[in-house]
Amino acid sequence: MAAQMTDAHRRFLQVLMSHGIMEGSEARKLHRRCCEIHKVYYAHDKLDDFISTINSHLQPLFMQIRKGMSEGDGRAHYALVNLAETEITKMASDYTENELELFRKAMDLIILSENGFASSTEILNLADQLKTKKMKKKEAEQVLKVFVEDKWLSERNGEYTLHTRCIIEMEQYILSNYQDVARKCNICHSLAIQSQVCESCGIAMHLPCVRKYFRAQTEPRCPQCNDFWSCDIPGTSRMDSQSPSKTGRAEKSFILSPRRC
Structure with missing residues (x-):
């Protein structure tokens, strides 16, 4: 039988949903704050158990909080994943068809590269080759900026890689x-x-x-x-x-x- 969901669990879930992804230390602080606000038993080393309780109640909704690691610094992160939609189509409500095509092409470049990065030049060179609708480079630059802001891509010195959120959410899609x-x-x-x-x-x-x-x-x-x-x-x-x-x-x-x- 699943442990009871409290207001502390609900608050934690609500905040995580608004962030999309949260670094481990932030999640631990949020765990403590939620327990204190709603006067629920708190133990500093029980975050994963706390999340397991939430996940047991999310299961019928085909949702899950998953733990992943930043490939840059090795820090733990937590993200809310929709298990019912495992493909890039889950992004369809937020982006146009040609924006999604650009993302797929960027993902191809990154995953098939030697080191998990693709340069902005490489990605932007594909903007006028999109089958759905060609993009001007200025427009593509803005779209890449949005992908970074929405935590699907990370950028460093003009090089792009998959954000930790993207890796956690799309692991099965990428492996398949x-x-x-x-x-x-x-x-x-x-x-x-x-x-x-x-x-x-x-x-x-x-x-x-x-x-x-x-x-x-x-x-x-x-x-x-x-x-x-x-x-x-x-x-x-x-x-x-x-x-x-x-x-x-x-x-x-x-x-x-x-x-x-």
Whole structure:
């Protein structure tokens, strides 16, 4: 039998819905505040149990609060996911057909890239090739800005990647539609877009997971096949000072092959 839903749970859900996604520390603060306001028992280490109660009541509505990780810094995030709509069509009520087509093309570039990023130039060059309705580059720039504001894309130094919200919400869609390249991190078992790949066995690891895993190792060896990990370890090499376009990207290639470091 599911635990009872209280006003504290309802308030938490309402705030999360308004944000779309929330960083772990913010979610913990919200958890405490909701419990204090509605005088419900609070324990600092029971956030996941608190969310499980909400999820048990969301299940008949095909909704779920899911936990994911920022590929940039490894921090936990929570997002409300609509399980009944797993494809990009869930965005259809917010965007026009040609805006959605631009998003799909940007997603293709990002997922099929060597390092999980696509430059603004690469994306904007596709604006006048849309089948639904061609876009001018100025218009496409504004659409990309909206995708960033709505937390579907992230931008850094003119390079775009999938926002944590997008990865959490569309994990199953991406795994199904990009089977030859999409893979889960060997450490945290979440979808890995920005990742390093073992040259011997092909497993992938998020950069924060790479950093954390090899911190305790005297010699960097693959956790799967035990071969030497030839990629630069983030935080221990020149890699961290490079821009996204140089962190492990060889010449741009859209061959369906694993990302290499």
